[in-house]
Amino acid sequence: MSPLPPLALVSSKRLLTLAIVCAFAQAGTAVAQSPSVQTINLPAQPLAQSLNALARLSHLELAAPQSLAAGKTAPAISGQLSVEQALKHLLAGSDLVARVDGSLIIVQRAAPPPSATPAVHEARGATAPVNALPAVLVTGSKVRRLEASPSKFDQSLREMPQSVSIISQERIEQQALKTLDDLMLQATGITREQLWLNNNYYSRGLQVKDIRYDDGATSVISDRDNNADAAQFEQVSILRGADGLFGAGDAGGVINLRSKRPQDKLDIKATLSLASWNNYRTELDVTGPLNDDRRLKGRAVAVLQDQDHFFKPSHSRRTMLYGALQLDPSPDTSVVLGSSLQRDRQTAFNASLMRYVDGADAQFPRSTTMGAPWGWLERQNITVYASLVQQLAPGWKLNANARHMSGDDKINGAEMEGSINYTTRQSEWWRYADKTEGSTTLLDVNVQGSFDALGQSHDLIVGLDRNSTIKHYKRNWVVYGSGNAFDRTPPPAWDYPPKGWDSSTRNAGTASAVYGSLRLRPVERLALTLGGRKVFDESQSILNQLNNSRNDFSQKNNFVPYVGAVYELSSEWSAYMSRSEIYQSQLNYFASVNGPSLEPATGKNTEIGIKGELLKGRLNASLAFFDIEKEKEAVYQSWNPTGNNAWCCYVATGSKQSRGVDLELNGRLGPSWDLSLGYTFNNNKNRRADDGRFNTLTPKHLLKVWSNHELSEWWRGFSLGWGLTAQSKSYQAGSVQAYNPATGEFDGAWQNFAFTQKAYAIWSLRAAYELSQQWKLALNMNNVLDHSYYSTIGSSAYGNFYGEPRSLMLTLRGHF
Incomplete structure (x- = not known):
């Protein structure tokens, strides 16, 4: 581009002034x-x-x-x-x-x-x-960047001996993905379990419990993470399977989020969208140099969203602010400081649906929510982070990351739960009030680089990380009385905060670990990765703030090894295998009311496959076969109150196996065709319970496709996209009471029942047109055929959620 006018360059020294430059950018900087x-x-x-x-x-x-x-x-x-x-x-x-x-x-x-x-x-x-x-x-031309590695190690996807999916910024914009939950719904092999106030995600039948920001330390996904706004991230990747090297020894996988970084030239993006159910959203993303030599750069992102929902009469409002500064004092040193604030408020939040007492579908309209109209939920998240990259010598660098996240939730509401009686058509109203305050501090420092030996180049990384969390949790959860499930009259609104809390706990935990990995190339084309992780300090303290009783737990953790191999078959294809150990802490599961905690769940994650970089590296292809075995997992025995937020009582006898195949294509098939295709076959077994499936919400077959086509050759500036999410049936096993002829009610013997969602396919479409070099208009349509289905199946009492009906979103995007 042409050099910026002097006025624009001077103005770029302030982030707030960068936004004002937008009005002059089209005339002054369009090139x-x-x-x-x-x-x-x-x-x-x-x-x-x-x-x-x-x-x-x-x-x-x-x-x-x-x-x-x-x-x-x-x-x-x-x-x-x-x-x-x-x-x-x-x-x-x-x-x-x-x-x-x-x-x-x-x-x-x-x-x-x-x-x-x-x-x-x-x-x-x-x-x-x-x-x-x-x-x-x-x-001028569109830029197709090399995807950043989703690992702390500098390596390409082809060099990683595990399955990894990347959702790029281009795809986020094309599919109009707004939250982390939207992104996970599009990720290969991921199944979402929708819950009342948060969501769970599963990969290969096992829960994805861990999340990592900007290559730092790993933390456990919190209730608020699924609603994190995607505008602050430039790339999302999901590693499937156990990440034994870098702090996530559980078998489900790790979500990796990469924050938007400042750029060294003025760049302004403005987005305005209007969607179904009065969904209005504006985004502003401004970045550029803040001084003459461009060593200081800044970025600011702002989001304001106001919307209704397809379940009535819910309404929500969001404000998100993100800012980052990058200082490069020398060619060998780079420092990034960033912060974000997100506030959400939702009224009449979406409570799940129940069924009849015999498990039959009650056929509620899709606009139904069992929550009281006066109920509300407020959430606030504040994040501050810093990172340092220091080149130590040619091929060697020091990485240091620190992140502090704090948040609070306030919830006041009432909802209906319980199976519907055929005669009375009644269920039960419950009151719910909640106040949660928590914080997480993550630290990670590592040194990595390459060295030559025996005629080959080898790579090494060693590091130290620490995770510290504190959570204050207060809750009331009481039954109010019966009500007609089809003619709901909610109880009156409750005072908030209540006069007293039924439970009040403080949970504090810390874990420190050292990790290392050595990637050797003993011969040309072969890379062997040997490494592991050792947690040398893990503890948890649980305080009942009502009676001041306290439990302290700690455990010594074993070294968790990792081994992988990648062999380059050709300039485009590599074969690989890896073996990751599973190591999942279970400090929060008690064997008795007073403890002790269960020992960690263990196991192994074995994967073999082939990866390719096709079409001069524009298209990534992978085929993986996985075999996961997990032992000593907590199995529920009985419910006993502990006086704190530990769970009781459990026994460490769970035995699970998950086998299957992942297939993925991701990238650009040609100059005008972007494609993301992911297919997963999963067969999971609970070897403790007659080899039945331990996760029936994970379908055996899951296919996700997104394709976008630039059609400028036929119609200048026009592009067309389409998407598909298809899966085989899913179900939730449970029990219902049989019909009793003597009473004419379903109060007979308990019998097994499967609450089933049949196989379905959901289509989406997108059409976009470039109005000029700076402006683009796009129309997205989701669930094109308006298919009615349950996105999550629960029981007869609760946990059933409809998938979103057909919706439209019109987006005007400006880029200067």
Whole structure:
């Protein structure tokens, strides 16, 4: 792009002023072509990051297999350079070459470059080398970036010996995904269990309990995380299976969220959307340099949303603010500081539906919620984080991450629960009040790099992390009385806060661990990963704040090993295998009222598969076979109150097995066709209960597809997308009472019953048109055929939720 006008450059020194520049950006900065020589200032960093940054600066599309850049570090460059000159400097000393072909930057392997490489001009404004290649006139084009690695290790997807799915920023915008819950619904192999106030996610039949932000330490997913606004994240990835290396030894997987980072040129995005059920949303995303040498950069994101819902008369409102600063004091040092605030309020929140006493569907309208109209839910989340990347030596760096998250929930409401009597048509009204305050502090420090030995390059990472949580929890949950389920008259609104709480607890926990991984290449094309994790300090303290009784628990954890191997079959395909140990703490499950806690659940996650980087790295393909065994999991025995928020009573005898296949294609099939396709077959067994399925909400077959087609060749500026989510039947096992002829009621003997949702397919469509270089209009339609189905099946008493009916969303997006 052309250099910014002096006024715009000065204005960019304040984040708030950046938003004002939006009004002048179209006239002052809209550019059809980039100059042949431009100011380029990139620090020493991983090669993939430098190539991505250069592509963004030049408005070119990057075509490069991820494996080519993995493990390589680019030198710092600064000066007035053409794209080809910058590429030559970035790839100096590597076995890679690059060229500009039209709107593409193509990176590929080549013979080692000559030893005489022109010196990089470090001083800003230095002239280009005398023997530089001729300048290239670069035309504007959409940028296709290399996906960032979802691992703390610098490696490509093809180098990771486990299944990982990435949802890019492009796909988030195309499908108009607004929350983490929206993203998880689109992720390969993920099943959502919708609950009253939060949601659970399952991969391969096992719950995904862990979440990681910006390659830092891992924390347990909280009740509020599923509603986190997606506007603050630039990429979401999900690792399926046990992540034994980096702090998530459970078998379901890990959600990885990458926060939006400041960019080194002025960029403004404004979004206005209008959707079904009076859903109004505005977004503003502004980033750019804050000083003349562009070493200080900022980013600000704001969201305001106001909407009704398909379940009546619910209404919600959201405010989200996100900000980040990045300071690069030297080419070897980068510091990022960020913070976010999200506030949500919802009235008449969605309480689940019940069934008749014999399990029959009550056939409520899809707009039905069993919550009282006066009920409300308020949530606030505040996050502050900091990260440091310090280059220690060529190929070596220090990463440090700190994050503090605090939040509070306030809930006041009433809902109906309980099976519906055929004669009286009645169920039960319950009162619910809740107040939760909690915080989580995460720390992670690691050193990683590459070294040469025995004629090969090898990689090493060692690190230390710590997780500290505190939760204050108060609750009232009492029955109010009977009511007609089809003609609901709610009880009067309750005072909040109540005069007293039925339960009040404080739960504090800490865990510290050391981890390490060594990736060896004993021979060409083979990489062996050996590593593991050792938790050396884990404790939990539970205080009953009503009677001041306290329980303290700690345990010594074993070393959890990890082994993986990747063999490069060709320049495009690799075969892999991995074995991760499962290690899940069960400190919160008691064997008796006074403890002790159950010992950790253990097991193994074995995976073999093949991965490919096709079409010059634009398309990722993978096929995985997995076998998961989990032992000593908590099994419910009886209910006994403990006086705190520990669960009692359990025995560690659970034995589960999950086997199946994951198939995925993700990327760009051509210059105008984006495709994401994921299929999972899962067969899970509870070996303690006659090999029946331990997770019946996870279907045997699950298919998710999103495809977007640029049709400018036939209609300039027009694109069309479509999506599909299809699954085989799911069900929830339970019990109901048989019909008793003597009483004419269903009060006979208890018998097993399966509450079933038949197989279904949900289609979505998208049409978009570029009104100009700056403005695009898009229309998304979800559940095109308006199929009526249950997104989650519960029991006869509660837990049944309808899937969303057909909906429309019109989005106007501006990019300056």
